[in-house]
Structure formats: structure tokens, C-alpha cells
Amino acid sequence: MALPSLLLVVAALAGGVRPPLARNLTLAVVLPEHNLSYAWAWPRVGPAVALAVEALGRALPVDLRFVSSELDGACSEYLAPLRAVDLKLYHDPDLLLGPGCVYPAASVARFASHWRLPLLTAGAVASGFAAKNEHYRTLVRTGPSAPKLGEFVVTLHGHFNWTARAALLYLDARTDDRPHYFTIEGVFEALQDSNLSVQHQVYAREPGGPEQATHFIRSNGRIVYICGPLEMLHEILLQAQRENLTNGDYVFFYLDVFGESLHAGPTRSTGRPWQDNRTWEQAQALREAFQTVLVITYREPPNPEYQEFQNRLLIRAREDFGVELAPSLMNLIAGCFYDGILLYAEVLNETIQEGGTREDGLRIVEKMQGRRYHGVTGLVVMDKNNDRETDFVLWAMGDLDSGDFQPAAHYSGAEKQIWWTGRPIPWVKGVPPLDNPPCAFDLDDPSCDKTPLSTLAIVALGTGITFIMFGVSSFLIFRKLMLEKELASMLWRIRWEELQFGNSERYHKGAGSRLTLSLRGSSYGSLMTAHGKYQIFANTGHFKGNVVAIKHVNKKRIELTRQVLFELKHDILENDSINLDWMFRYSLINDLVKGMAFLHNSIIASHGSLKSSNCVVDSRFVLKITDYGLASFRYC
Template sequence: MLGAPGAWTLLPSAPQIPSCWGHPQPGHPFPKIPSCRRAPEPGHPLPNPPTLESLRAWTPLPQNLCVLETPRTQAPRPQSPPQGGPPELGHPLPTAAAAAASPDGAVANLTVAVVLPERNVSYAWAWPRVEPALSLALEALQRGEPPLLPRPFSVRVEFMSSELGGACSEYVAPLKAVDLKLYHDPDVLFGPGCVYPAASVGRFASHWRLPLITAGAVAVGFSEKREHYRTTVRTGPSAPKLGAFVSHLHAHFNWSSRAALLYVDRKTDDRPYYFTIEGVFQELQDGSNLTVRHHIYSPDEGGADTAIHFIKASGRVVYLCGPPEMLRRIMQLAQRENLTNGDYVFFYVDVFGESLRGDSARDAFKPWQQGPGQDSGLREAFQTVLVITYYEPQNPEYQHFQTQLILRAKQKFGVQLNYSLMNLVAGCFYDGVLLYAMVLNETLREGGSKKNGAPPLDNPPCVFDVDDPSCDKTPLSTLAIVALGTGLTFVMFGISSFLIFRKLMLEKELASMLWRIRWDELHFGSAERYHKGAGSRLTLSLLGDEGGSLRLCGHGGWYPGERGRVRGCPASRRCPFPPPQMRDIQFNHLTRFIGACIDPPNICIVTEYCPRGSLQDILENESINLDWMFRYSLINDIVKGMAFLHNSIIGHHGSLKSSNCVVDSRFVLKITDYGLASFRSPCDGEDTHALYAKKLWTAPELLQKGRLPPQGMQKADVYSFGIIVQEIALRNGPFYIEGMDLSPKEIVQKVRNSQKPFFRPSIDIGVHSEELAVLMERCWAQEPAERPDFGQIKIFIRRFNKEGSTSILDNLLSRMEQYANNLEKLVEERTQAYLEEKRKAENLLYQILPHSVAEQLKRGETVRAEAFDSVTIYFSDIVGFTALSAESTPMQVGSPVCAGVVGLKMPRYCLFGDTVNTASRMESNGQALKIHVSSTTKEVLDEFGCFELELRGDVEMKGKGKMRTYWLLGERKDPKVV
């Protein structure tokens, strides 16, 4: 053994106190506390070893609860690993006992199941931390150090992760434990370490009478052995042991009155601080009869002030349990309130020594610092703080174990572990393996079994009591034999007659061809030509005589009198499920088989048509809002349909996908394209994008065969269902993977390769519930045997989907109401878009035409021409612009513009008449930077009396002759002129 689990040590936090704990300093409130350790018995590796009866009943091992240092127990001598390197977990591992111990050379199998977090190494019981410890323990058993197993054993370790979203999950852990029990039937179970998962698994283990060994599960409730946790054994430190340690402190210092507990309790995680301090509270209140008050520390503003008021009113002995930030904040306020003068003592429960800023509890510690070299001024305040941590064994055997643990974690998992107190938990798992081997050794030595520890019966039935009438094996009489033979003959004759009659009836029904549909009864094109709405739209895939596709997949058509969907198929009487049997399948969540056309080369099958389209179409339509009630209804419909299909004569689907789930006019989801696997043929060629896109729902065991077989498997349907559930939950398409842009072909190849970690879609607990994530992970498990059937899925969904208990009518009405609300919202959005476009068009029209003219055009009126008696027309021109443009490059002349076309023709508002022509001629005869006006305009300006004009003279105007014109020089600023 590496060391006695459950030992605690008390460390002063101030640097003036030497690292050798227990020696007082001047002014320090604590004298030296004597050790109460007990010496181990001679020749036994454990102090006060448990009896065989207590171990066989799987009661907790008695531990030294009041020690301040742990006994140095004898550990196995470290040796070099055997040739060939350490054995891999998950493969048979021979043990140390010689083959001669078993005369017949038989090897018994021992299965060890492990349920722990797989990746998050912030847990002390994470798999990368514990797996090396289990390997070292099994290698020690293999070498026979200590010699615990009396005969050869083949040990197999089966591991499953209890992790979901990077944290311990109380939903995943029991499911994994059930899977391990169902598919591997283990002899012993290790883990979980988190409290809530361990509670669920512990109840299962008690029901199965299966020993559960863990170095975690610190809560007080696991001490209850009579009912829920009869088979649970904790080899590591626990909250009751911490409580006993604190109780001993109070008894030694004669603190018999009051105590205050201040702790952090986050109910969103596994509540580690709450369950750690729980043992202290229970032991002090119930065992020591103290007045114990407790308070939950809040990190919000004002939470620390409230905590200080609580400490003042509760007691002078204070226990703190929380992150280091809480300790620094409390001590900062305690120093401000003068609580650090020696009248108060603060115990900080830090089991892994995180506040000591060192690799282990014996290293240098500066818990008052916020960072390296960042002294917060609390050095004096921390003189009254003592830190309670796990005690780290100092023997060389444990140090060698810790070195090997870190080395193997780096080699196998790529995880860099530190020399820390967290490694003590892995050592407790190491001890757990040896303890189990010890109990198994003594049980087998007394003639017991590894199951239940029961010895063989001393008086088996029908062995010694041969006179018992129930053991009479007298041969049957001749008459009885004749009667039995005659009866069997009649039974065989009856069965044969029934089979022959059934075959004849099937042949007769096949001959009558009630299911047959002639090709000329199927119509393709507009439905208005065929009974208006009486017909139904069809989809067609045609195949020739040799099964070659005619590439008509997706053609629309109509079948008079029946709502049907047509799909091509090579019809054959050798099909395992002929059409007469298909017609007998009637269920609300399966599309109805109508018939088949076998007129070569037009061979197809006709099934019920659902006008709402496929589930894939609905999920990809962003205008349809699906709340979770609606989504769970769709999932329930799939589960009901597949459960019925798996229990029918068909037995499986084989090609379940969201495009094969259709929705009828009443929003009821139905499964289509089931059965008649040999009749169906895909319309997509080999190695095409569409072909791989249809394989995104296919299970890996079917992908590895290269092509889908005619007959699928039920577990493959469960895998496809898991992909559909992820598609419904996230609405990002099938097999959505966050942060990765892979083609369907790349995804299918990764799934087919089946390399660990197995390639699966993304899960987002922020979008859907944790229970739904668990369901998806179980459905797309790599091993088909680990996937639940649809009966189990139906029960699982019913547990967390409370809305699923409503009646079909209520559910339907709710669906119709939601659909109507969606339509109203859609109409409102389209109306707003129309009004916005109308406003833009009117603004453009007002920019092109005068407002009065635009209003007449909007009203559909004719715009009449107008005559104006007196107007002034202004023309402006840039002199020399043409010459400047000719001498410049296009980039020097041009600039960005915005262009658009309004209507089919460009609208314009034209001015015409002699006045316009005159103004144009004057503009062409003008000069740069001068305003050229006519004599008529000069007369108008003279009426104002404030403009300065200069006579230019008579100018020859084209088409006008000579005209007298003037230059407009400016405006006179005469204050007398109004």
C-alpha cells in the first residue's frame, strides 16, 4: 500500500512558522498537537487491518481519523517493469500467481469496469490521472508484489467516460454504468469520483450486489451502508474523516462552545466546497454538541461584508472553504475589522493545497499573494490562518509511484501532471485495486466465488439425497413414449398444413395482384387536368429492365383517386417482402403502401404522399419557427414510427434520414421508403456529392461494407435517428460540426475509418437540454450493442418531455395554432417589405418628376401640357471642358457613379419652345466666368433696380440673327434699395 488514505495535516500559512508543522511560535494560538497514530500490526501492510467479514460485506475500511501525520506503511518495492513494457489496459493481463497454483491450468477472467471523466484533468480522479495508477497496480499483481491472487487471472479493464461538456454528468455516469453491466458484466466497478454521479452509480451497484470502489465521493451520505450504498467502498479521504479530524482539534483545545463555517456553494457544478465542509458541520453539531452556524459566501458586491458580520456574530473559531480569492478577500476585511489580533483563528480547508502555490504541501507557500511577487499587504493577517490539506506520504515508495504516474500520463495521454496532492487520489485508486485483490484472495481461499463471495453448497440437490422423489429419473414407459410420438406427429402435421395453406393463400393473392397499378393510370404534369384536387402529386424514379436508372428522380406526377408518391424499383417476386404484405402495414406514423407498377420498362412503387414536404425541407426553411414542443413532437413521431416498424414483419428501415421523414397536411410526421430493400435503387451515381450527402446518416458498420446491403440492422437505424435528432436540435443541416467546413465525402470517410476519438457531430447544450445530448451520444455510439432500442428511447424521451403527455388533438391544435402564428408573422414581414419598396419607388419618382406630375401619374391620369407666359431659363457650361477631356486619361476624367434603370423606359419631363432655343444659343455664345442675359431678362432685372448690367452689344445668334445682349455683373449693395 502507498499509504493510509484519509490522513490530514495542518499547515500554518505564515512564513515565520517553520515548515515542520506542529511546533508553536511566540504568540501563536496553537501549541503542539500530539500524534494519535497507531502502529501497524507486525507483518501486515495496513494499520489496524480490516477483518475478512467487514471487507466481504463491503463496509468502509476503518481509518485513523485523528492523525496529524499518517503512518508510514510498507509499500511494494519498486522494480523495473517486465520486458516488453507495461501491458495496455483493455487487454487480458496475466497475474503473478504461478500456473502451478491451478492444477488444471485454467485461467479465470476478471473484468474491471471504470467510469470516470475522460479529458478534464482538473478532476483529481480524471482518467489520464487514474489509468497509470491502475496500470501500476495491475503490474504489481502480475509480479506478485504483494502475492494477493492465488491462481492465474486474466484481467480486463473496460472504461467509459462520465463526462459531458467537459464536466461530470449525473445523467451520463449511470447510463455508462448500465451499459458496462449489460455488455461486459464486470466483477468490480471503479469510480465515479464526483458526488452526484457516484450517488446514482452507487445505488445501481448496491442493487446489482457489485462492489464499487472509488477514491472520490467525499459526501457524508455515502457512509449510509444499510440500503443505498451497501457495496460502495471509499479508499480516499472523505468528509466524515475531515469532520473527525476537526472534532479532535476542538477536543484537544477545549473548544466546546461555538464554531462558524463559511463556504462557497455553486449548485451549477458538483458542489465540491459544500460536500467538503459538510462533514465538519455534521461532526461538530451532532458528534461534539457545539453550536455551529454556517453561511454561504457570495462573490457579489457586499458578499464579503456580510460574511464578516456573520463571523463576528457566530464564533471565534472559523472554518473557510472556497477558492483562494475568497480567503484573501475575507482576510483583507478581517484585518480591517481588527479580527486578526489573536482573538480569532481561521482554518482554511484546502484539501489539495491550491492556495500554497507549490507542487505539494511541503513546499513554500504564500497564500496572501495574488500572484508571483504581488504582495497584497495581508502577510500579518495570515498569521492567524491555518491550512488543512491532505497529508502527503513522505516515503520513497510513494515518491517513486508519483514519478511513474507523471511519466505515464505524459507518454500515453500527452498530459503534463505536476507533483501535487491531486496525485494522492490516484494513489488511493492504486490501493483500491490491491484491497480488492486482498478480499478476492481470502474469499477464494475459503472456497468462495468472485461473485457475491458465496461458498459452494455443502449439499447440492440430487447429489446425496438420491431418495428425494423430485430426483427420480426413471425412464418413460413404452405407452408414454408411443403417446408422445403420436402427439408430436400430429403437431408436425398441423404445422406443415398451416404453412402449405399460408403459402397457397399468398400465391393466390399475388396472382390476383390487388396491389398492381397500370402505367397509364399514373399521370405526370399539372393536376388540374386530372380531377382538380382529387389527385395527388407524385415523385418518380424509373428503372429499365436491367435495373439501370433512367435519371427521372424527382419528376412530378398524379395518381387519380389516391394520394401517392411514386419511386422506381426493379419489381421481383423474389423480394423478401412482396407488395401484399406491404399493404397490410397500417400505422399513423408510416406512409401507406398503395401499390406497384410492373409494366416494363416502367417499374415503380406507389406510396402515400404528404404535401407538407420532408422533415429536411422544414428544418432548412428558416421562415418556419419550430419551438421545442414542436420539435419534440417530431422526434416522438419518428420514435413511434420506428418502434412499430422494428416490431413489424419488416424489422428495420435501412435508410433512415430526414428526407425520408415526411409531414402530412395535419403536421403528423410519417416515415417513408421503408421495406422492399431489394426493390429500391438510388438515382445517384458512384462517388458523387449527392451520394455522399445521403450517407451522412449511415452507421459506421454499414459504411465499412462499402455499400448499403439490402437488409439493414435495427441498431443502424438508431444511429441514423441520433443524427436526425441533432439535425432537429441545431437546425444546421445533417452532421453539423462547429468550426469545421468538411464536404460530405470527407465526413463519410472519417466516420468509416472509426479512429478514436470517434468522429461525431457537435453538441451544444446551450441550445438544447443536457438530456437530449445524452440521448444523441448514446444513439450514435460506435458499438451497435451500446445503442438503445426505440422502446428504451421512447421511455427516455417521455421522462424529460412533459409536453408529450398531451392528447393527439391538443397537440394537433397547438401545431395548427403555431403554424397560423407563423403565417401571420410572415405576412406582416412581407407587408412591411412591400411598403418599404413602395416608399423607395415614390421617392425615386419625385426626384425625376415634379410632385404634381408624379401624383397625376400615380392616379392614372393624363398629364396635360402647360403654357407659361414669362419664364427665365438658365444654361450653364464649363468652358474648355471638351479640350480638357481630350488631353486627359480616362482615370483623370472619370469618377465613380451610381446608375439605375427605372421601369422599361426612362421617364423624362421635357421643356420645349422658342424660349428654350434662345437660351441655348446664348449659352453657346457666352464667355467664361460671365453671365450672359437677353434684353428681355435685362428689362425684368431693371424693375428691381439693384442689379448692375453692362451692354455687350449685338451678337449674331444662329437662327435668330443679331440680338442685343448684356453681361450681368452683380448686385448693388445700396441700403436704400429694398
């Protein structure tokens, strides 16, 4: 590339003899040489430096030394400090320009602080440089920085009364200079310092990444800040649209400081960041979702001096560096370098007039603190940390019919104030969303209903309970009616005339019933018998051909009260009022086993119809087996 022969001398640092000291101001530059994706790349900044040197003219002749901090197309944390050391060793500069990338700037700034050499840059946006301790005490940032972005965001939160929480999503590949991480870092620290609950997450560019992002958003905040490529924003918004997160309960701030999403591209028009090479359905979904998006960018200086400077910058870049630059916010960085050089020259002139020298680096840097200066980028205001106050623009979809984004507000860093343009922000619900709605995040609050039911669910639940109660009541009423019917039926009652007394009474004259006790092979002992062959049990008779036992009750009158009727229906095992412990149950089971063993060893051999109704309990609570025998009679 061709450089201005009278203004620029490229340092060849591979060796050689140190040149003799000159009276001219020596300005050394450490910036990337070729990669135009950096706003501080030398082809972008070089024309501005040349214009600044020309502006100084003969009053302050300048010798310019440039070295590249670029390695394999990217900023090199390893190469930049080595080149800075060579510049110091061979050229002893009065002022260092750059680097713009964070990690190289940190390394070079430490050396500059040790050398007490002013280091001026319009990059190095990281929040860590805000504290000008012993490591960065000579660093001067004349361009935008992340802490200033954080100040703007805090002002926004104060305006909308968002005082509780926020969620941050950003892309961080941990390669190159991590621009998205260092940009959103200022927002994170500023909101945390304002006592907000701030959660952050790295966006995963992999299958499932959008789902993870929306899950994080739903769990952590309604005010969401996103920093990354435009494609990343599209992926998140499409998923948010599918999950109904674009219904107005959330707002998405897209940190696009250079406004690249608002520029025309191969698939989108100017001011329409929602346009993309997608299907018609996805394009419409994105357009609808972008109504919940607010874009934050740097503010382009509105003064005519900047427009003239930008025109000259583009011409010099084409003529001297052979590159075609387009009007964009990236040119703001070149303007900040330009203003920084002239600001340094002004302070240096004051220092010399006060009896100082160029070597008084710390004194020069201190005099730049709090300085106000009108440059090509407008009013340059340096704070007490030698960081420039930065202006921002808040963009919103100002025209819902066309979907065009327009400025909704301007932020003045010098005045710490937001100026609204008069175009209302098109909130989906007509008002800004709440950052901490009741019971959305604080689920431990006892006043929150953790399982809220809809009106339909409440009606359905009430109807179901009513039906259940009706069913249970009906069953209980039916059961009671059946019980009363059974008690009133008295099917158990027989008349005395229906009993027949036959031969058994004549043969034995009331001696009792007789059962054959011939138990062949029985292992059980013999029983006491009457007449040597029969055992006496009770008085018997016949009822409808069945032998029945008859018990005489010594009562003149029997009243069948309700209690007596219930006692006649007593069932030991099925009666809930009688609590049977397991020892008693085992006793009954043991009786059952003995009875069955008795039958199996007898001529009867088997029961044939054993069931619970054939097991009865006598007055001594001994289980007896009934309804056995007569197999041929039963099954013929």
C-alpha cells in the same frame, strides 16, 4: 490519447454483441475523461490503474473497460448511471471503479448495491456515503472523505478546548459537483454531533460579499472554517483586517485539502498563500492577516514507496496519456485507487480460497471492513463502514519574517491522534482564542453588561452629572435669594401720610368712588347706581396722582410675618401650589372674553396692552382686566 494496448481495452458501448465470458477479472471504470481539475480524472487515475494491473501480473489477469462519465467538461449525474448500466449489460464486470464526483457516485452506487457488485472509489467524499445502508452497501471508499476531515477537526477542538461554537463559510455555486459544500459538510456534521453550536453561510461572490461574511463571523463564532477558492479567502481576510478581526480574537481554518494554496503559482511562491497580484498595501495587510490562518490539507505519504510510485505515475501519464502532471496532493487519489485495486485482489483471493467466487460481491465487501494493508500510500486502514482512515496536516505561518507556512501538526486517522512538529503556532496574542468569550454571544446572560462604558466615558459621564447638579443647585439658591430679596424689599408698602383725600370725599362724603356708566349701544343691563349716575365701589384716595382703593382692616396691630408676605405675593395662575383644573381655567378664560367684549363695545374700543400681568383675580376668583384706557395719555 494512447492507452496501453496490452492492459487497456476501451469499451465501445454504442451497440454490438456481448462478448463471451472470460476467465480474466473484468474491471470497469466510470470516470471523467478529460477534465484534469478532477483529482479522479481518467488521465490522472488511468496510469495508476495500469500500474496496479501490472502489479497483479499473470496471477490475476485483468480485462479493463473504461467509459467516460463526463459531459460538456463536467461530471454528469445523468450520463454516469447509463454508462454503468451498459457496462453491466455488455461486460458483467467483477469490480466497478469510480465515479469520483458525488452525484454520479450516488446514482451508480445504488445500481451497484442492487447488483451486489463491489464499487471502489477514491472520491465521493460526501458524508452521506458513510452510512452503508441498502443503497450504498457495496460502496468502498479507499480515499479521503469528508467525515474523516470532521473527525480531525473535532480532535483539534478537543485539544484547544473549543467546546461551544464555530462558524462555517463556503462557496457553493450549486453547479458541477459542489466540491466545497461536500468538503465542509463533514466538519459541520462532526461539530454538531459534538454538541457545538455551528452556524454556516454560503459566501456571496458579489459586491458586499466580504462585508456580509465578516458580519456573519462577528455574530456567530470566533473559530471560523472557510472552504473555497484562495481568492475568496483573500477577500474575506482583507475585510477582516479592515474591521480588526485579525487581532487574535479569531482563528481562520482554511480547508484546502489538496494544498493548492501552498503551491507556487504565477503570483506567489511555495508556502506563501498570502501572496497575490495586489497593491503593496494590500499585500502587507494580507500577510499580517494570514498570521491568524491555519491551513488544513491531506497528508502526503512520507514512505519512499509513494515517492517512487508518484515518479512512475508522472512518467506513465506523459507516455500513455500525453499529459504532464506535476507532483501534488492530487496524485494521492491515484495512489488510493492503486491501493484499492490491490486490496480488492487480496480479499478476492482469500474469498476464493475459502470456497467463494467472484460473484460473492457482498461477501467480498464485508471482508474489506476493518482491513489493514500496507500500500504505496502507506498504511491503509478501513473502518467498519469501509471508509479509509485519512491523515491530515495542519499548516501555520512558521516563519514570521519570511511569511512561509510550515507543518505545525500531523493527524493520524488510524490512531485518532495529533502529532505536533514542535513549531509553535504564532498566535497573535500568544494563546489560542476563546471560542465563546464571556458576553460575546450570550447577551441574555444577566451578568453581562450590555452597554459597557470605557474609563474615559465613565469619567466624562460623572463630570457631566456633577456640572448639572452644580447648575441646578446654583439656580435654586439664586431663586431663593431673589425671593428673599423681594420679600424684604416691601416696595408695596406706603405711608398713610402719602395718601391724599380730595374733592371726591367732599362731594360724596365717603359715599365711594364713581364711574361713568354711559354705555352707548351696550347690550348689557344697567347697574344699580347712586345719584342716578354713579356706582359705588369702595373708599378711595390719591397716591402720587393715582386713584387708589382703601380698605379698613379692623386690627389694632399688624405683624408682617413670612406667611403674610407670601400671601401678598400670591399669583393664582403662576403659583405651583394652587392646582387649577380645566373647568376653572375655562371660567377664567370666559371672564377674559367677556371683559374684552365689554371693552370693544365701549367708547374705549380696545385694550391696547393686554398681557398676563394685566389680568387679576379678585377674592371671588373672578378675572378682572386692568391697565386699559387713557390711550392718548399713554402714547403721546
